[in-house]
Structure formats: C-alpha cells, structure tokens
Amino acid sequence: xxxxxxxxPSQTVGPFFAYSLTAEQYGYPYTSLMNHAMxxxxxxxxxxxxxxxxxxxxxxxxxxxPIPDAVVELWQADPQGHYRLAPIGPRNGQPGFTGFxxxxxxxxxxxxxxxxxxxPGVVAGANxxxxxxxxxxxxxxxxxxxxxxxxxxxxxxxxxxALLNSVDPARRHTLLAHREDQNGQLTYTFNLHMQGDxxxxxxxxxx
Amino acid sequence: MPDLDVHPPHLYPAYKSTILRSPTRPLLLVPEHLRxxxxxxxxxxxxxxxxxxxxxxxxxxxxxxxxxxxxTGRVMDQQGRGLANVLIEIWQxxxxxxxxxxxxxxxxxxxxxxxxSGRVLTDAEGRYSFYTIKPGAYPWGNHYNAWRPNHIHFSxxxxxxxxxxVTQMYFPGDPLFAFDPIFQSTPVPARELLIxxxxxxxxxxxxxxxxxxxxxxxxHRKTPFQ
Numbered sequence: 559x560x561x562x563x564x565x566x567p568s569q570t571v572g573p574f575f576a577y578s579l580t581a582e583q584y585g586y587p588y589t590s591l592m593n594h595a596m597x598x599x600x601x602x603x604x605x606x607x608x609x610x611x612x613x614x615x616x617x618x619x620x621x622x623x624p625i626p627d628a629v630v631e632l633w634q635a636d637p638q639g640h641y642r643l644a645p646i647g648p649r650n651g652q653p654g655f656t657g658f659x660x661x662x663x664x665x666x667x668x669x670x671x672x673x674x675x676x677x678p679g680v681v682a683g684a685n686x687x688x689x690x691x692x693x694x695x696x697x698x699x700x701x702x703x704x705x706x707x708x709x710x711x712x713x714x715x716x717x718x719x720a721l722l723n724s725v726d727p728a729r730r731h732t733l734l735a736h737r738e739d740q741n742g743q744l745t746y747t748f749n750l751h752m753q754g755d756x757x758x759x760x761x762x763x764x765x
Numbered sequence: 766m767p768d769l770d771v772h773p774p775h776l777y778p779a780y781k782s783t784i785l786r787s788p789t790r791p792l793l794l795v796p797e798h799l800r801x802x803x804x805x806x807x808x809x810x811x812x813x814x815x816x817x818x819x820x821x822x823x824x825x826x827x828x829x830x831x832x833x834x835x836x837t838g839r840v841m842d843q844q845g846r847g848l849a850n851v852l853i854e855i856w857q858x859x860x861x862x863x864x865x866x867x868x869x870x871x872x873x874x875x876x877x878x879x880x881x882s883g884r885v886l887t888d889a890e891g892r893y894s895f896y897t898i899k900p901g902a903y904p905w906g907n908h909y910n911a912w913r914p915n916h917i918h919f920s921x922x923x924x925x926x927x928x929x930x931v932t933q934m935y936f937p938g939d940p941l942f943a944f945d946p947i948f949q950s951t952p953v954p955a956r957e958l959l960i961x962x963x964x965x966x967x968x969x970x971x972x973x974x975x976x977x978x979x980x981x982x983x984x985h986r987k988t989p990f991q
Contacts, residue, residue: 562843566958566980567771567951569933570780572918574866578856578882579920586865587823588882591811591852620785633805633926641801645808645850658805684799691801695931698782700773700950702931721799752786762792763800763927763983 568702571695573627580629580662591646596632596659596675605655605676608637612745613707613735614672617663617694620753624669628696632659632673632707634689639679677709686718694750704761707748710736725759732758771958773950780946781907804922804929807852809886819855819883819897829879829898831860835975836934837894837967840887840921842984847891848928851982854920855883855895862901871904896973902941914941914948921980928982935960936976 571579581588601610613632616624634657635641642657655676663669678688687708694703708716716722722730735746750758775787815822820829840848858864858881861873865880881900885893903913914935921930935948937960942948951959958981967975 562769563841563845563981564769564771564955564958565843565983566930566932567955568773568930569918569951569959570947571920571931572933574858574864574869575856575918575920577865577880578854578884578918581882584867586880586882588880589813591807591884592805620789625786631929633801641803642805643803645806645810647808647811656805681801691926693926693929696786698780698784698786699775700777700780700783700787700947701775702929703788704926704929721795724799725793753789757788757790759790760788760792761795763795 568700570697570700571629573697575629575695576662576664580660583662583665592656592658592660594659594661594671594673596634596657596673597655598653601676602654605637608676609744610674611677612672612674612740612743613690613748614670614745615735615748615750616669616671617696617750618752618754622754624663625696625752626664626669628663628669628694630661630663630671631693631695632675633657633691633693634675634678635681637676637679639681639688641681680715684720686720687712687715687722689719692748692750704763705750705758706733706761707735707746708733709746710734729757729759732756768952768954770952771955773952777946777950780950783950801926804924804926806850807886807922812884812886816883817885817895819857819879819881819895821896822883823880824878827878829859829876831876831879831898831901833896833973834899835894835896835967835969835973836917836961836978837892837964837975838961838978838980840891840893840923840980840982842928842982847887847889848923848982849887849889849891851887851891851893851924852922853885853887853893855885855897855917857881857897857917858900858903860898860901862903864903873901894967899936907946912941912944914939914945919980921982923982923984925984927984930980930982932980933959934976934978937961937963
C-alpha cells in the first residue's frame with residue numbers, strides 16, 4: 559500500500575457549537591440543514607405503511623448526570639433498508655425521508671434528545687437486524703464517538719446480527735433501544751452512558 | 766511511514782471535562798465488511814448566498830469588526846484523493862474572543878454584525894474556501910488563567926461514517942499552544958496538522974490575508990460517488 563497521509567486529528571466540539579450545528583433548535587438566527595425530524599411531517603407515500611417512531615434518550619456522564627451540551631446524530635436506512643443517496647435539499651423544501659438527524663441535548667428537559675423517524679429496514683449484507691448509526695460529540699470528548707442503536711423488539715433478528723454478536727454478551731444490552739407506547743406514540747428509549755456498569759459500547763474504525 | 770496515530774486520547778486529565786465524559790473500556794473495532802457505505806449528501810441548493818462568507822452573513826448595520834481573512838484548503842482521503850461535496854460547518858468566536866452562545870460569560874463585546882457560523886461544500890477536487898474574521902483568544906474555566914489559542918471549529922461530513930470529523934483549526938505561531946490542554950492532547954508529531962499555514966499565494970490584495978488548511982479524513986476506500 560502506498561504511503562497513507564495522516565488524518566487530521568480530532569478536537570472537541572466544545573461547548574459553543576449550537577449557533578452553527580443546531581442553530582434553529584436553540585433559537586439562533588441561522589438556518590439548519592438538519593434537525594430532530596428525519597422524515598417530513600407528512601410521511602412520504604412510498605413509506606405510507608411504515609411505522610413512524612420516536613427515538614429518545616439522554617447521555618449520562620461518569621457520575622450519572624445527564625449531559626446538557628452534547629450533539630447526537632442519527633443516520634439510518636429507510637424502511638426498505640436503503641440509505642438515502644439522493645442529495646438532501648433544497649433548504650426549506652420537502653425533504654421526504656432523509657434518514658439523518660441531529661440534535662443538541664440543551665433544549666429539552668434534563669438533556670433529553672428526541673428524534674422523529676421511520677423504523678429502518680434491514681440493510682443488505684452482513685446485517686440481520688435493523689439499526690441506526692449513532693454519533694456523539696460533546697465538550698469533554700476529544701473524539702467523535704460512534705455506536706449503533708438496535709431495537710428491543712427485534713429479538714430474533716438481533717440474535718442473528720453479525721456486529722451485535724461480536725459485542726461482549728454482557729454489554730449487548732447497551733445497544734438496545736427499548737420500545738414503549740407513549741400515549742399512542744411508538745417510542746424507543748436509547749440512553750448512552752459514558753462510564754459505569756452500563757457504559758455504552760463505542761466503535762472504532764481502523765483504516 | 767508516518768506515524769498514523771494522530772488523534773487525542775479519549776481521556777486527557779489536563780482537560781478536566783474528559784474525566785467523566787470519556788469511555789473507560791476499549792472501543793470495538795468494526796471490520797470493514799460490517800460498515801456502511803455512505804453518509805448523507807447535501808446539494809448545492811442547501812447553501813445560502815453568504816454561508817461561505819461569515820463577514821456578510823450576519824450583517825445588521827455594518828461590517829463586522831476585526832481582521833478579515835480567507836481560509837481555504839482541500840479535503841481528501843488518506844491517499845490524497847479530493848473528496849467532493851463534503852459539508853463543512855464552521856463556528857468561531859469573534860475578533861474579541863466572544864462566542865455568540867447564550868451560556869457564554871466572557872466579558873468581551875459581541876459584534877452585532879458577526880454571528881460566527883458558516884458552511885461550505887467542497888468542489889469536485891475537494892477544495893473549499895470561506896471568508897471570516899480572525900477569531901480572538903478566549904479564556905475558559907479549565908484551570909486558573911486558562912486561554913484557548915485562536916481557533917476555528919470545523920464539523921466535516923465525509924463520504925463514510927468513519928469520515929465524520931469534528932476538529933479545530935489553529936493559527937501559526939500562537940504563543941498559547943504550550944498552555945492549552947486541548948491542543949496539547951494531540952500527539953506531538955500530529956499537532957502540526959491542526960495549524961493552518963499562511964498563504965501569500967491565496968492572499969487577496971487590498972482585501973484579506975489567506976490561510977491554508979487541508980483536512981485528511983480516515984480511509985482510502987472508493988466512494989460510490991467517484
């Protein structure tokens with residue numbers, strides 16, 4: 559292999575990202591290209607039969623306190639298991655289903671995030687279970703953190719999933735989002751723990 | 766072969782906030798065949814007219830105060846191939862070292878004509894450029910008399926998930942490098958990669974000094990867009 563260039567080092571997102579990365583959510587006078595809504599208010603006709611779901615949770619520090627200045631990004635396939643390849647835009651248009659969401663944890667009570675989306679389908683390949691990619695940035699984190707959210711009600715599929723199976727069985731539960739019906743809203747709760755007994759399994763990608 | 770270990774550790778106790786916010790267990794190495802192929806792509810149409818010009822995109826009653834600069838560079842993979850259509854989001858303090866954030870308490874003036882947010886998409890060769898005001902140094906509470914070197918924050922959405930990078934660009938010769946635990950958390954040989962280079966070639970006569978800042982994202986796989 560030819561000489562590889564060195565990557566640009568990661569640095570922390572810091573405490574003051576909001577007026578750029580999540581401006582509309584925080585009420586700053588700048589437009590946002592993404593937010594908590596990964597699907598438009600009106601479910602696109604192609605996905606009319608799909609479940610509209612909410613993904614909510616918090617990020618907890620090593621003392622169990624919710625972190626109020628993290629940025630959470632979700633990226634997922636559509637209900638048919640396909641990632642969106644078409645460019646997202648134009649701004650203020652009708653994006654349909656993007657599969658991409660971003661929220662800061664500084665506007666809902668106690669550091670909560672809450673996304674609206676459609677439940678993903680299974681992505682062809684080595685995956686057996688549906689999942690959502692989760693990326694996390696925050697003050698005090700010098701590197702982006704990556705993990706996956708799996709669904710608690712996909713027991714059989716989860717049992718067959720290659721990546722989930724490569725996780726220490728004692729820690730697999732940290733990747734499961736728990737389903738509940740909240741006043742008719744199908745909600746999955748996914749809490750991230752930076753440390754402690756329930757420390758979330760985070761991923762690394764070597765070149 | 767250059768040392769490819771460029772990233773800061775998760776735990777760097779001199780940067781105190783890492784102590785309770787860093788994972789304590791080894792990360793799970795995801796093999797290539799279990800990774801995803803793409804990241805979301807944004808079209809040119811999402812950009813506002815002045816998203817690439819922070820000296821213009823928040824004007825209320827005049828020009829922002831401070832030293833106007835141009836920042837330009839190339840985003841590429843580890844084989845040096847330019848990455849097209851990469852979304853770069855930008856934020857920074859104003860010339861006085863003040864951030865437009867509600868929780869910000871530094872006693873320095875806000876600039877009514879400067880927000881400090883912008884974004885650009887790279888072109889077909891991976892190039893980008895934007896205009897801004899050179900940010901001031903900024904005091905923070907990490908330790909007594911702690912000051913951040915002048916810096917601009919970048920959030921970069923590459924073509925793959927492993928190319929999702931958040932970083933900071935610093936300016937050459939900053940005397941605060943030696944005292945800043947965030948900069949110092951970076952392995953010594955890699956610190957130079959965070960420092961922009963002054964460029965006379967890109968400097969615009971009678972208008973703005975220019976700084977070059979190339980960014981290299983993880984990986985060397987072909988993308989579905991090439």
